[in-house]
Amino acid sequence: xKFFCNQKALMHSISIVQKAVSSKSTLPIIKGIYLEAxxxxxxxVGTDMEIGIDHVMEANIIEEGSIVxxxxxxxxxxxxxxxxxxxxxxxxxxxxxxxxxxxxxNILSYNASEFPELPEIEEDQIHxxxxxxxxxxxxxxxxxxxxxxTRPILTGVLxxxxxxxxxxxALDGYRVALRKGKLNAHLNNxxxxxxxxxxxxxxxxxxxxxxxxxxxxxxxxxxxxVGNTKLISRLLEGEFMNYNQIIPKEFKSRVKVNTRSLxxxxxxxxxxxxxGRNNLVKFSITxxxxxxNSNSELGNVHEEILIELEGDDLQIAFNSKYFIDAxxxxxxxxxxxxFTTNLSPGIIKPITNDNxxxxxxxxxxxxx
Amino acid sequence: xKFFCNQKALMHSISIVQKAVSSKSTLPIIKGIYLEAxxxxxxxVGTDMEIGIDHVMEANIIEEGSIVxxxxxxxxxxxxxxxxxxxxxxxxxxxxxxxxxxxxxNILSYNASEFPELPEIEEDQIHxxxxxxxxxxxxxxxxxxxxxxTRPILTGVLxxxxxxxxxxxALDGYRVALRKGKLNAHLNNxxxxxxxxxxxxxxxxxxxxxxxxxxxxxxxxxxxxVGNTKLISRLLEGEFMNYNQIIPKEFKSRVKVNTRSLxxxxxxxxxxxxxGRNNLVKFSITxxxxxxNSNSELGNVHEEILIELEGDDLQIAFNSKYFIDAxxxxxxxxxxxxFTTNLSPGIIKPITNDNxxxxxxxxxxxxx
Numbered sequence: 001x002k003f004f005c006n007q008k009a010l011m012h013s014i015s016i017v018q019k020a021v022s023s024k025s026t027l028p029i030i031k032g033i034y035l036e037a038x039x040x041x042x043x044x045v046g047t048d049m050e051i052g053i054d055h056v057m058e059a060n061i062i063e064e065g066s067i068v069x070x071x072x073x074x075x076x077x078x079x080x081x082x083x084x085x086x087x088x089x090x091x092x093x094x095x096x097x098x099x100x101x102x103x104x105x106n107i108l109s110y111n112a113s114e115f116p117e118l119p120e121i122e123e124d125q126i127h128x129x130x131x132x133x134x135x136x137x138x139x140x141x142x143x144x145x146x147x148x149x150t151r152p153i154l155t156g157v158l159x160x161x162x163x164x165x166x167x168x169x170a171l172d173g174y175r176v177a178l179r180k181g182k183l184n185a186h187l188n189n190x191x192x193x194x195x196x197x198x199x200x201x202x203x204x205x206x207x208x209x210x211x212x213x214x215x216x217x218x219x220x221x222x223x224x225x226v227g228n229t230k231l232i233s234r235l236l237e238g239e240f241m242n243y244n245q246i247i248p249k250e251f252k253s254r255v256k257v258n259t260r261s262l263x264x265x266x267x268x269x270x271x272x273x274x275x276g277r278n279n280l281v282k283f284s285i286t287x288x289x290x291x292x293n294s295n296s297e298l299g300n301v302h303e304e305i306l307i308e309l310e311g312d313d314l315q316i317a318f319n320s321k322y323f324i325d326a327x328x329x330x331x332x333x334x335x336x337x338x339f340t341t342n343l344s345p346g347i348i349k350p351i352t353n354d355n356x357x358x359x360x361x362x363x364x365x366x367x368x
Numbered sequence: 369x370k371f372f373c374n375q376k377a378l379m380h381s382i383s384i385v386q387k388a389v390s391s392k393s394t395l396p397i398i399k400g401i402y403l404e405a406x407x408x409x410x411x412x413v414g415t416d417m418e419i420g421i422d423h424v425m426e427a428n429i430i431e432e433g434s435i436v437x438x439x440x441x442x443x444x445x446x447x448x449x450x451x452x453x454x455x456x457x458x459x460x461x462x463x464x465x466x467x468x469x470x471x472x473x474n475i476l477s478y479n480a481s482e483f484p485e486l487p488e489i490e491e492d493q494i495h496x497x498x499x500x501x502x503x504x505x506x507x508x509x510x511x512x513x514x515x516x517x518t519r520p521i522l523t524g525v526l527x528x529x530x531x532x533x534x535x536x537x538a539l540d541g542y543r544v545a546l547r548k549g550k551l552n553a554h555l556n557n558x559x560x561x562x563x564x565x566x567x568x569x570x571x572x573x574x575x576x577x578x579x580x581x582x583x584x585x586x587x588x589x590x591x592x593x594v595g596n597t598k599l600i601s602r603l604l605e606g607e608f609m610n611y612n613q614i615i616p617k618e619f620k621s622r623v624k625v626n627t628r629s630l631x632x633x634x635x636x637x638x639x640x641x642x643x644g645r646n647n648l649v650k651f652s653i654t655x656x657x658x659x660x661n662s663n664s665e666l667g668n669v670h671e672e673i674l675i676e677l678e679g680d681d682l683q684i685a686f687n688s689k690y691f692i693d694a695x696x697x698x699x700x701x702x703x704x705x706x707f708t709t710n711l712s713p714g715i716i717k718p719i720t721n722d723n724x725x726x727x728x729x730x731x732x733x734x735x736x
Contacts, residue, residue, distance in 0.1 A: 070666075073639070073666060077636070095667070102671060102672040103671050106667045268445070272475075298475060299475030301471070303471050304470040
């Protein structure tokens with residue numbers, strides 16, 4: 001194997017696939033990047049066996065071939081080289097020679113045949129969605145996945161495709177995030193994608209290529225394609241909760257409030273509860289104002305915000321984190337908060353559209 | 369105690385003194401900021417018993433007085449407040465009321481009388497030096513202090529004042545950093561300032577005030593004054609090595625080389641040795657070029673740089689870290705490297721002035 005390519009271009013490609021490489025594996029080959037030189041292309045592949053990223057760049061191929069090289073070392077070497085042409089060639093005894101200007105590295109490489117193959121995904125059923133929209137849908141749902149692994153299915157985001165609507169849903173037992181968006185659908189589908197995968201998908205959507213992201217789904221895998229980059233991930237197995245049953249269809253109190261003011265007030269109110277405990281905040285909602293209270297051994301805080309109230313006065317308490325997480329990803333200037341009683345879930349949604357709904361369970365207090 | 373002030377101004381003052389506050393102390397009062405309202409001023413003090421920072425800002429004082437408040441909590445509350453006027457007043461039971469717009473916090477405060485007093489420093493002997501120059505002198509020496517505490521004196525930087533020359537010296541047993549600069553001296557002096565102190569002094573030199581930094585020294589303390597901020601630090605006790613004896617006055621080989629090229633090459637050469645071991649790099653110096661080699665179980669690297677050599681050819685080996693540290697803080701485009709034998713110290717210095725000298729001990733190799 002022997003090829004020439006530009007230092008900056010090679011570094012860019014390495015940084016794309018390196019995200020998928022496991023740094024923790026005990027198998028050296030899994031900590032590697034697979035390099036394949038063919039025709040005028042260099043293919044780079046990294047995988048941690050859960051996610052695989054495959055990227056193709058242009059290169060001047062002198063001799064075709066493939067090897068695997070330690071990802072961290074290769075990346076650090078290429079990053080430090082000057083911005084000139086880089087020559088990479090396989091020597092005797094699996095030594096990889098890297099030359100650039102007055103620098104020569106010889107490092108050990110591994111046999112490509114030992115590198116795990118990524119699963120083949122049939123690309124005959126391709127959904128398409130704009131990168132910007134999909135980035136937003138990920139950002140507005142993935143934070144609500146469960147962080148612990150006691151119920152693995154909850155660490156993922158449900159992707160439900162019905163006609164031309166994609167619904168993405170995350171829930172962790174205390175809250176639900178639901179975001180709908182239009183896509184160019186092929187077939188109806190219902191799969192659960194690991195949250196970690198979606199964070200990586202976010203990274204490969206660089207917005208450099210002015211094109212949609214393509215999504216292909218099988219029973220076990222999802223394939224995301226952006227330009228010359230493919231990301232393949234396993235799906236999560238198990239039954240995802242029927243979220244539609246949980247979301248209330250009616251309300252007795254509806255508050256209209258400025259998103260930023262509410263977020264700032266709740267963030268301040270949560271300062272006193274930081275040390276490990278539930279960050280409890282109490283809302284006292286009356287005709288034109290909402291009072292937010294919080295107290296702990298450190299002190300107490302009292303916040304007032306102007307609101308528009310439709311329906312009944314209400315006193316209700318929440319874990320501030322769940323409100324903060326949701327309010328942070330809402331781009332609208334104002335939100336509706338919808339409540340029925342102080343024992344039933346609260347709803348947060350932007351006032352301009354029905355695409356986004358956050359549900360938060362209240363904290364039951366003995367007194368208000 | 370009761371005062372009004374602007375939120376941003378208060379936050380700025382807190383951020384200056386908070387640097388000195390210990391977050392690890394078991395005594396709550398040491399984790400606090402001392403606030404004193406008097407005349408039209410608010411004084412803030414933070415200390416970890418090694419370093420104390422005292423800062424005075426303007427405020428509208430309604431009632432004079434002083435209290436101590438938890439630094440982290442107070443800082444987080446003030447940071448989160450809107451950019452309006454803040455009212456701070458002491459209530460019954462040591463409760464501190466903080467009001468701003470529609471927000472009210474009540475937090476616990478401590479009795480000011482329990483706060484440790486900073487030592488009184490006579491300011492009758494004041495040295496003055498430009499902030500820019502002193503910042504550079506700190507940056508160009510403090511990295512060479514010892515990081516472990518086995519010989520505490522080596523964790524400090526010697527400040528030696530003779531006539532109008534300040535010499536700052538750091539050494540850790542493997543290398544020496546020496547930087548001289550002009551100052552407005554009062555008396556000759558020789559003290560050792562903890563490296564940590566100088567890093568904090570660097571931070572209070574914001575360059576906002578277009579004035580010199582003032583330095584007063586006693587037998588046990590140093591006082592640094594910039595504008596309305598005073599930093600007081602203990603000195604390190606013990607005998608500092610006589611650095612003049614170690615620095616060679618002659619050389620047999622002198623290399624002139626581009627600083628950036630040499631730094632880049634040594635940084636690349638050090639990539640292969642990262643895992644814990646001594647990052648050994650070998651220099652082979654001949655008439656017009658210098659070859660840098662390094663090898664480990666990961667592979668080997670060969671670098672060539674163009675140089676101008678005066679004197680003998682030489683082969684010599686160093687721990688790359690010590691060269692990298694020194695080359696990083698040299699602002700000159702080119703440096704001289706001066707050597708006598710491959711068992712004696714190497715010197716690095718900028719070619720345009722004699723103010724700065726770095727000395728590095730070589731690594732003795734059985735073969736080259």
